[in-house]
Amino acid sequence: MKFLKIAISALLLTAFAAHGSDTGTDSLLTLNQCIELSLANNVAVRNSANNTAAAVELSKEAFTKYFPEISASGAMFWTHNDVLQYNLLDIIELGLIDKGKMAGIQAMQPVFMGGQIVNGNKLAHVGEEVARLRQQQSNDELRLNTETLYWKLATLKATRHALEAAIATLDTLDNQVQVAVDAGVAMRNDLLKVQLRRNTYRTEMVDLDNGIKLVKMLLGQYMGQGTGFEFDIDVAVPEKVPEFPSQLYVPAETALPMTVDYRLLQKNVEACKLEKRIEVGKHLPQVAVGAGWFYHDILKQNHNFGAVMIAVNIPLSGWWGGSHAIKRKQLAVDNAQNELTDLGEKLQIEMQDKWNNLTAAYRKMGIAMEGIGESKENLRLNRLYYEAGISTITDLLEAEASNKESLDSYIAAYGAFRVARSAYLISIGQTASE
Numbered sequence: 001m002k003f004l005k006i007a008i009s010a011l012l013l014t015a016f017a018a019h020g021s022d023t024g025t026d027s028l029l030t031l032n033q034c035i036e037l038s039l040a041n042n043v044a045v046r047n048s049a050n051n052t053a054a055a056v057e058l059s060k061e062a063f064t065k066y067f068p069e070i071s072a073s074g075a076m077f078w079t080h081n082d083v084l085q086y087n088l089l090d091i092i093e094l095g096l097i098d099k100g101k102m103a104g105i106q107a108m109q110p111v112f113m114g115g116q117i118v119n120g121n122k123l124a125h126v127g128e129e130v131a132r133l134r135q136q137q138s139n140d141e142l143r144l145n146t147e148t149l150y151w152k153l154a155t156l157k158a159t160r161h162a163l164e165a166a167i168a169t170l171d172t173l174d175n176q177v178q179v180a181v182d183a184g185v186a187m188r189n190d191l192l193k194v195q196l197r198r199n200t201y202r203t204e205m206v207d208l209d210n211g212i213k214l215v216k217m218l219l220g221q222y223m224g225q226g227t228g229f230e231f232d233i234d235v236a237v238p239e240k241v242p243e244f245p246s247q248l249y250v251p252a253e254t255a256l257p258m259t260v261d262y263r264l265l266q267k268n269v270e271a272c273k274l275e276k277r278i279e280v281g282k283h284l285p286q287v288a289v290g291a292g293w294f295y296h297d298i299l300k301q302n303h304n305f306g307a308v309m310i311a312v313n314i315p316l317s318g319w320w321g322g323s324h325a326i327k328r329k330q331l332a333v334d335n336a337q338n339e340l341t342d343l344g345e346k347l348q349i350e351m352q353d354k355w356n357n358l359t360a361a362y363r364k365m366g367i368a369m370e371g372i373g374e375s376k377e378n379l380r381l382n383r384l385y386y387e388a389g390i391s392t393i394t395d396l397l398e399a400e401a402s403n404k405e406s407l408d409s410y411i412a413a414y415g416a417f418r419v420a421r422s423a424y425l426i427s428i429g430q431t432a433s434e
Contacts, residue, residue, distance in 0.1 A: 027232070028231075029234060034219065035147070038143075040224070043224070044138055048134065051135070052134075054131070055132075059125055061124070062117075062120050062121045065110070066110075066117060068110075068290070072103075073105075076099075101296070102295065102296040104292055107291060108288045108309070109290060110287075112287045113286050113288075114282065114283070114285070114286060115280070119274050119277045119281065130264060133263055137264070140426045140431075143422070144426055149219040151418045152415065153215045155237065155411045155415035156211050156215060157233075158237040159408055164205075174191065174195060177191045177194055178191055190392075190393040193393050193394060193397060237410075241362075241365055241369050252351040255351060255427075255428035255429055256351075258428065258430075259351075259429040261347055271336075272329070272335075276329035276333055279326050288310070288311045289311075290311070291309065293306045351424075351428055357420045360420075361413065361416045361421075362417055364417075365410065368410035368412075371409060372407055374406070375407075376403055379400055379403045
């Protein structure tokens with residue numbers, strides 16, 4: 001007797017179907033739209049942008065050191081004893097200056113400061129470039145995290161559709177076995193096994209729904225829309241394995257100069273060299289010229305005058321400790337260069353590791369797809385055997401569970417492949433995209 005007349009292929013087709021029908025009034029977002037929202041609204045990105053703006057202001061501040069330093073001062077004083085006192089032949093005492101006032105304004109223009117101003121400005125520009133690179137680094141990290149959550153949500157939804165299809169299959173099987181039990185051609189134990197398996201799937205559905213809700217909250221928070229943002233994603237797991245992205249591969253030594261991490265290492269070397277030059281400049285002669293206008297009222301005389309000035313500072317004893325400070329800075333330069341070489345090699349190894357992860361994820365995805373075909377055929381045969389009465393309901397349920405498991409494996413493998421693809425692109429200094 002034929003107890004099953006089920007279109008098993010509907011399980012696979014339903015799992016990969018577009019899910020726009022269950023979105024209600026939610027906003028449908030693509031991967032690029034999610035990334036754009038994250039880059040525009042995420043707190044980490046805003047803080048990174050503020051750090052870049054602060055570095056720009058520091059660079060502008062350093063530039064002002066090229067201009068004269070202008071200062072104004074004024075003072076008034078009263079004394080309880082005269083400042084100047086004279087004793088004339090022990091007969092009479094004369095006192096002078098018991099109050100007065102002074103004021104002045106002056107401007108000093110640095111002429112030579114041992115290269116401290118020039119190198120200080122260069123160091124500030126390096127700091128600005130480092131801040132921009134760190135902002136890009138933060139953006140790349142946010143892109144990867146957003147895409148990871150996006151594909152996690154996509155795979156959870158695809159797994160849920162597969163589970164819905166499996167439950168629908170068991171509903172149909174439950175009805176058919178119930179008819180057979182009522183007709184006395186099947187045991188009630190068979191019906192109970194079907195119902196137990198269906199209840200197991202319903203329990204899994206509860207966990208899936210909670211997982212989907214949590215990932216949506218995380219993704220909404222990443223996009224700066226809050227945890228209560230109502231949205232859905234516009235994506236479906238493909239029914240066929242996509243082509244291997246061989247065109248993405250870039251030799252590690254070629255990609256290295258394009259990566260943010262390596263450019264940060266280069267900037268660290270540059271900054272250490274500039275810091276050494278500044279340290280040397282602290283122990284070189286410093287020359288400044290200036291002019292000023294001064295006024296004082298002492299001895300009840302109002303007097304004002306102008307003056308031009310030249311100031312020369314030659315640190316002599318400073319070289320005793322300065323030579324050690326310069327050597328210390330040179331050691332910092334050596335360390336930065338060693339890190340550039342060492343970490344540069346490690347970055348190349350990391351790129352190769354990311355590529356290996358990508359190729360492995362692709363192979364696993366292909367193997368999972370082969371498993372779908374095998375489990376689907378196994379389910380078809382077990383269905384025929386059960387209808388012919390030469391296998392049990394347990395065998396059929398196990399074949400159905402194996403088919404669902406293979407489908408879940410492919411869905412998970414596809415999500416891992418997409419995340420591995422994005423991670424590799426970021427590791428070689430490129431931007432991931434849909």
